[in-house]
Amino acid sequence: MPFLTLSEMDEFCRRFAQENPRTSYRVTGYSRLGNPIHLLSIAGMPESALFLGFPHPGEPLMSLVLPSLLEMAKARRQSGARGVWLLVPIWDVDGARWNGEWWTAATSLVDVGFFVSHFFRPGPRWQVEWTFPIHYNTYEFAEPLLETQAVMTIMDRYHPEFLFSVHNALFPEGYILLHDKLASHAPRLSQLIAAHSGTRAYNPIPYVRQWAPSVYGLPHLSRELDFFREHKIPVPIDYGGASFDYSHAQSVVAELPILKWPLNPCMWADRAAQRLPSLWRQFYETLEMAFRMVGLKKSGEVPRLVSNPYYFLERSQSDVALNESRLAKADPLQQGKDYIESLLTMAIHLMLLKRQYPHLPPSHQPFLEELLSIAPHFPLADLEETQRCYMDIVQTVLPRRQD
Structure with a gap:
């Protein structure tokens, strides 16, 4: 099995703490549903580093790289060293459980229907990674979630030098988001990404600088707010900063893909140009109708399971224009990728509505059927190579060990 299950991760950490001196595995907080959030502390390290697994509930990379x-x-420990490694293996523990561990059901292929039925990602306001307190110009957010507070306590107590929020992308062409002080590592990190999943053709976040191909600056919320204001983009913002906004640590976010394209996306460029604008409009109309049927009017009343569909609806006005503009500028390869990713996004979010409100019509079905006609399965990436690439990234960023 390529990925560890949540229970296997817990047992792995528990056993590691029992077998290694100056190591502890303890509860550091509780989730909104009362599930424990654990912290694995490893003393005797040459530096202090914090690793956050499952910063988003549908991103299971920590369950792949934890053993490594x-x-x-163990290899970096030094006699007399005063640093500590801190690992929160499963940060969004509720969300990870709601994902149904779809990642552990796959061997070499991920069943698309099963994936759509089990994938969960909440809206930004419900994300443990995006509710850190922040005050920038006239914008203020001061309502961190319980899970976020647990990590804030760790940061405030230990003041880690390095922060690794262990994310992953789904499809090829990964990228890395990097603290300014680590920019000197960008050329090497760019080489690692290119060898692993191909160089990214465009900057995924328009308001960050590029350090090297596929290596960019951190997307601080302050920059996002400035970007939306300068371009007069009416995107609703009701969430906080990320872990790298709150911590003063040198942060690394590596978005490594865990899936492959099921086919050459160029094959679907023509269909993308013909279908995507109308599909997005149909998707937003379906969301609006569904939320009207269940009587939800304010985002604060929205259950967590459907918080991201509601967020999509809130930003629909700006997204329709952005999607059409992006599609017009994309080359055939990117158009095909957008088509597959968009169908997946639409099917997942309408399925979340069905999971929360079983009495609703199966509005996800047309989007899922169109996706299944293209790709009934997504091949898994070479996960051994993904694991090696992530460890090479960590090794590159951390100071060389002094023997």
Whole structure:
């Protein structure tokens, strides 16, 4: 099995703490549903580093790299060293459970229907990674979630030098978001990404600088707010900063893909140009009708399971224009990728509505059927190579060990 299950991760950390001196595995907080959030502390390290697994509930990369991270920790330990490695293996523990561990059901292929039925990602206001307190110009957010507060306590107590929020992308062409002080590592990190999943053709976040191909600056919320204001984009903002906004650590976010394209996306460029604008409009109309049927009017009343569909509806006005503009500028390869990713996004979010409100019509079905006609399965990436690439990224960023 390529990925560890949540229970296997817990047992792995528990056993590691029992077998290694100056190591502890303890509860550091509780989720909104009362589930424990654990912290694995490893003393005797040459630096202090914090690793956050499952910063988004549908991103299971920590369940792949956890064994290698712990082996690296053992190898880097030094007599008399005063640093500590801190690992929160499963940060969004509620959301990870709601995903149904779809990642552990796959061997070499991910069943698309099963994936759509089990994938969960909440809206930004419900994300543990996006509710850190922040005050910038006239914008203020001061309502961190319980899970976010647990990590804030760790940061405030230990003041880690390095922060690794362990994200992953789904499809090829990964990228890395990097703290300014780590920019000197960008050429090497760019080489690692290119060898692993191909160089990214465009900057995924328009308001960050590019350090090297596929290596960019951190998308601080302050920059996002400035970008939306300068371009007069009416995107609703009701969430906080990210972990790298709150911490003063040198942060690394590596978005490594865990899936492959099921086919050459160029094959679907023509269909993308013909279908995507109308599909997005149909998607937003369906969302509006569904939320009207269940009587939800304010985002604060929205259940967590459907918080991201509601967020999509809130920003529909700006997204329709942005999607059409992006499609017009994209080359055939990017158009095909957008088509597959968009169908997946639409099917997942309408399925979330069906999961929360079983009495609603199966509005996800047309989008899912169109997606299944293209790709009934997504091949898994070479996960051993993904694991090696992530460990090479960590090794590149951390100071060279002094023997």
